[in-house]
Structure formats: structure tokens, C-alpha cells
Amino acid sequence: MPEHTIADVAIVGAGPAGLCLAVELAALGLSVSVVDRAPYHALAAPGDDGREIALTHTSRRQLAWAGIWQRIDTQSVAPIREARLYNGEAPQGMTLAGSERAASQTIGQLVPNRVIRRAAFEAALADSRITLITGKGVSALETTSGARTLRLDDGSRLSARLVVAADGRLSATRRMAGLPAHLEDTGRKVLVCRMAHERPHGEMTWSWFGYERALALLPLNDQSSSVVMTLTPAEAERLEVLDDDAFSAAVSGFYRHCLGDMQRVGELHGYPLWVGYAQRLAAERLALIGDAAIGLHPATAHGFNVGLASVHRLVREISLAHRRGQDIGSSTLLSAYERTHLRATRPLWLASQAVVSLYGDQRPPARFVRQAALGLARQVGPLRWGLEHYLLRDAH
Template identity: 35%
Template sequence: MSFDTDILIAGGGLNGPALALALAQAGFDVTVVDARPAPARAAGNFDGRGYALALASKRLLEAIGVWDHVADHAEPMRDIKVSDGRAGEGPAPFFLHFDHREIEEGPMGFMVEDRFLYRAFMSAMEAAPTITLISGTQVTGQTVDASGVTVTLSDTTTRRARLLVGCDGRQTGVGKRAAIKRTGWGYGQTALVCAIKHERPHNGVAHQFFMPPGPLAILPLPGNMSSIVWSENDATAAAIHALSDDDYMAVLRPRFGDFLGEIELTGNRFTYPLSLSVANEFIAERVALVGDAAHGLHPIAGQGLNAGLRDVAALAEVLSAAQERGEDFASALVLARYQEWRRFDTATLVAATDLTNKLFSNDNPLLRAARDVGMGLIGSMPGLRRTFMREAAGLNGELPKLMR
């Protein structure tokens, strides 16, 4: 039976296009199915949404020909400051300061707006002759046999591929149809996301301020602007999101402080319920899951997209190596290598983000004292501090070739 494509990717967010580009470079013919019309999203104006890309993720984007399209719009995160406290009271005396000058590689990461990143992926895919993008439709069915998978789209057409990859988010249809179960729970928290303009320059410093209801991340964007990811319990977040812009800012200001001078809202406001959702298996017969389809994390360390891009680099390397050896790259044996590579790293990241959120998102005086002393100790030990910095930069562990 003939094939329409080597690999069909369900989901055209960011991980899907990244995987398509990596696979196309390795010589595969790839089809990406995106439920959203590409022109509508690519033409978007500033809305405040951005991503913290670890240094390892930036290397991947360089390797697949995307970084040059976003470099002029990227803001390096030179320092990261982590503190604990209560709204309106300022940070506790013990805090962590990660200075990029302590590691050889330079800035630990970069902030890039969603609109620029998506446009860059679209441009790179359009220029790749072995990538086919099908927009405005989605995968609604899949049937696996010994040699491949037949995929049904919402427009009733079908495509046949050797491998189907789910990059279709936490509610992954690909994973559900492959009978892959998930483990997870809600945190009772909602993230309030927006962007602000401020009077003083941020100097490329990212802040993570832990408060009892949840963390407040202040992430530098180009110019005197920052992206805000602010977590509150579900009921409080819903009430805050329902406020007018002026009242919303009146709630944010005491949490934010005055270290950047006067602040004002710019762009849109968003909310996202926070939960953990991890696939029990990352693979099934002729199926692989990548990104949120495999592991949806708490955004406490900004590692969601970075973990997905590490999946991308690992899967592309495994499939490429199998193809070079003459193996059936979609066989269970080959896909098991991808799962084995990514499962431990993912489990470690899940445990770290889950434990950190539970440890810091409370007002227990004993835990407050313990975590403040802990931050002080880490801050006073250069070797341990650099280990944490390299982790934030995505440089620890077994890095795929595209991230080295």
C-alpha cells in the first residue's frame, strides 16, 4: 500500500512545526495538520503572550533555521531572581540570584512573543519542499496496520503515513484514540497572563516571586515591557479576571511592587487553569506523543515548551538514526528508544515542578522558614548555584544533537 507521507503530525502549534522542520532536515517527507487557519494566527498583533526559551531550545531553533527569523525580537534573560514573600510586603531577606556571567554559555534563555515565533515557523515550513501544511482541519480518526497508519481528517479526506505524531495538546485526540491513559490532577490554581509597560528598564532580569496563593513571574520583553504569569486560586483568579483593566492593575500593583516604576497594562489578558497531565505511555503502535500531548506541566519554571522542544530533538534524532540504519523507523523497537530517552527526564521535571509549587504555594511558617533558608544556602554555594543555572538553561542531562 502506498503512502502519502512518511510522518503525519497532528497539531500545528509550536512543537508540531518544530518537529516537522527537524524531520525534513533529516530527509523525511512530513505533513502537518493544523486545526487553526494559519494566516489568521500568523497575522496577529501584539497580545502579550510570550515564551521563555531556554538556551538549549534556542540552539534547536538555530539548527532548524528558525532563530534568524526571531532573533531581532528576542529579549535575552541575563539574570533570574527568585524570592519568597507576601503581596505588598516585598520579598523575604533570603533569595536566589542567577547571574548569566557565572556560566560560559551566556544568557540562560530568551523571551520571544508567540506571534513572532509562530510566523517564523510558518515561513520556515513554507520554504521546506518536503513539508506539507494542511490548515483549518484536524485529525478525527486513525487506523493502524502492520505497515502504517491511515488518518481521517475532519474534511473527510484521508492520508496514509508510516508514523503518526500527536502534538495536539493535553486533550490529545491522537493519544485517546491510541488508548493511552493519563495521570494528573488540578492544582486549584489559575494563571492570569498579561503584559505590562514599565517606567524603568528591566535590564534583562527575570523575576519569580513566590506568594502563598501561587507564583508571580515577571519576564522581560524587548523595550520597557514584561510578560506576567500570575497564579491565584481558581475563585480569586476568576474574580480578578472579571475586573476592569484599571481594577485589575490595582490588584496587580501591590504584588508587583515599584522596582520598575509606574506600570500599565498593554495587550490582552488571558487565564489558564493549572494542572498536571502526563501520558502513561509516550508511544503506541506507529504513534508517538510530543509536548503537552505527552506531558502538561505547571508553568512554575517556564519549562513547558522547552520540555516539548526536547521531545522534538530526541524524536528526530531517534527516527533519523533508525532510517540511516535501514530500520523501520516507526517500529515499536525504534519508538521505545524515544520513550526511554524522554521518560526519566520528564518524570524528574514533573516531580520538580509539582514539589516546588506545593512547597511554595502556601503560608505555612515552618515551610516558609525552610524554603527561605534553602534559597539562602543555594545562593551561597557557587557550584550548586551554577548547577541550577545550567538546569534553567536546559543544558543538563543527555542533550539531543540538535540542542548541543
């Protein structure tokens, strides 16, 4: 007879958001099962995917509370003290954050995605209330009395009072639950890699929104940076076939030699760029978190932080119900979570879509609007403060 596992909460997806949720729920005394189709070794020792995660201070504190931050080697953490934004070839940019703060203060940290993933997996593995089910995918989602049941592709079943989908912006669990989402293939490809450079980066992030590409430069340790390039597929393909020297020369030119000549020191990684926003975050005994709820454009640099915020909001509702002896999968609880997270993220989603659309427009009127917006933001205190406030509101 196929195996049947029963837990208080079942989480689909063993990424950082899903594992952080598992650890926080286990701390409440709940039993949690996490299922992921990736094999155990890929989750325990994830390979380098080239991605650097920008963490706000609030996200860092949340990871620390979950016991994840303590497992991250400080040598892997790079501070961010300032962020700058440029419009195409315009000589002047806008300082978004950090310029008026003390030199000893930071606005966030950069941590490799693989380091966070490994630390989250270790934290979950160390908790006896968490069961990790690896190498198995979900083939069906069923409703039973007072529970939802996941049928796994090996025929086994996993039942829980609450199922949480944390399986990414193309979430299969969300689709099985019938929850609608706006998904967009942007027609762009993101290339990322590490580059060494001649001049120090000053622990500053740089972003250029050009007319055919968007570029970001993220400061790392040892006088190196991560380059993040959002390109057309044709331009990405041209770069991918270059040798190291030709690639380094081309990328140095893209970044206008802002840090002198750059040389590639890491493997090049490429990803198709999808963005997504779920119109609903809850169904019967099921909730969406992380990228399954909202998958932002990387230009926002807040995708991971928004994902952790969804964990925080769901845990807050579950904790309250659990302390009161109430049903942790009730429609009242899930509606409250859905309402608060949608209300908090919808403005960011709409703003990011508008900005990305505007910066992807090559027509002269759009170029003028972009430069005018930057000029206004430099001169109008409240507007600049609003952008800084979003980044710095929790930096204390």
C-alpha cells in the same frame, strides 16, 4: 471517493513543536503531512495570546538549525541575564542564574509565542516535502499493515509509517492511542499581560511564590515586562473586571512596586492551568512530543524547551534508522525515544510538582521549609550550582 493522503510521517498539531519536527524530518528527505483543526489564516498569522517563551541557548540553536530562528525579527527578542526567586513576603531572594556571568552574556531569550508560531509555520510552508492540512481534525486512529491511518472529520484519510501527536497537553490523539497520562486541573488560572514601568528591569526575571498566588515578571524591550500571575479563579475574576488604572494599581501592589508604578499596555489574557505527564510516550507506530508528552507548570519556565528536547530526541532516533534503511516507525526506535525522554524529563516533572505543591501550601510549616530552602541554597555552593547548571549548562 474520500481523499487518501500517504506520507512517511503524519503529525497532529501545527504548533511550534509539531512544525519544528516537520521541518527537521523533511531535512532528512522524508515526506511529512501536518494536520491541525485550526484554519489556515489562524496558523499563518496567529494572534497575540500574551505568552512570552523563555528560550535556552540550546533551544535557540535548534530553531536556527531548523531555519525558524532566522525568520524571527530580532526586535522581538529580549535577553535574560539573571533570574531571581522569592518566597512569599520574604525580603531576600535567591539568584538562580546569571549573577556570576559576564555582563555581556545572557542565560536565554524571551520571544512572543505568536512570533515563534508564525516563523515555524513559514518555515514549514517553504518546504515542498511538507504538506499542511488545515481546518480538519482527527476523528479516528486506525491501524493498517505497516502504517497508522488518521481518519479526518471530513471523511478523508491520512496514512503514514509513523504518527506523531503534538496536539497539546489535553491531546485527543494520545487518548485515541490509549496512552495513559497523569492530568491535573490545578484549580488555578493564569493571567498574563504587558506592563510598562518606571524603573528599568535590568534584563532580569523575577518570581515570587506566595501563599495564595505565584507571580513572575519577564523582562521585555522598551522598559516593559510581561506579568504572569497564577491565581485562584476568584481572584483572577476580580482583576479581570477592573479598569486599566485600577488593574495597574493592583498589579503594582502584587509586585511590591519592585520596578515602581506599572501601567498595563497590552491586552489581558487568561488561561485555566492544567499540567500533565504521559506515563508512556509511544504506541504502535505512534509517538508523543511537546506538551502531549509533558505539560509543565509555567513556574518552571522550561515547558517550551522540554518540548523542543522531545523533538530533538525523536529526530535523532529517526535519523539513525533512516540512514540505515530501517523502519522509522519500528517499536525498537519508539521504545528508545520513550526511554530517553522519560528518563530526562521525569526528575524535572517530579521536582516541579513538589515545588508547586510546597509553594501552594499556606500552613506555617511549609512557609518555614520554603524560606529555609532558599536560605540554604544561598549558602551551599553545590545546591546553588545545581540550579544554575540546569539553566546554564548549554550557554556557550
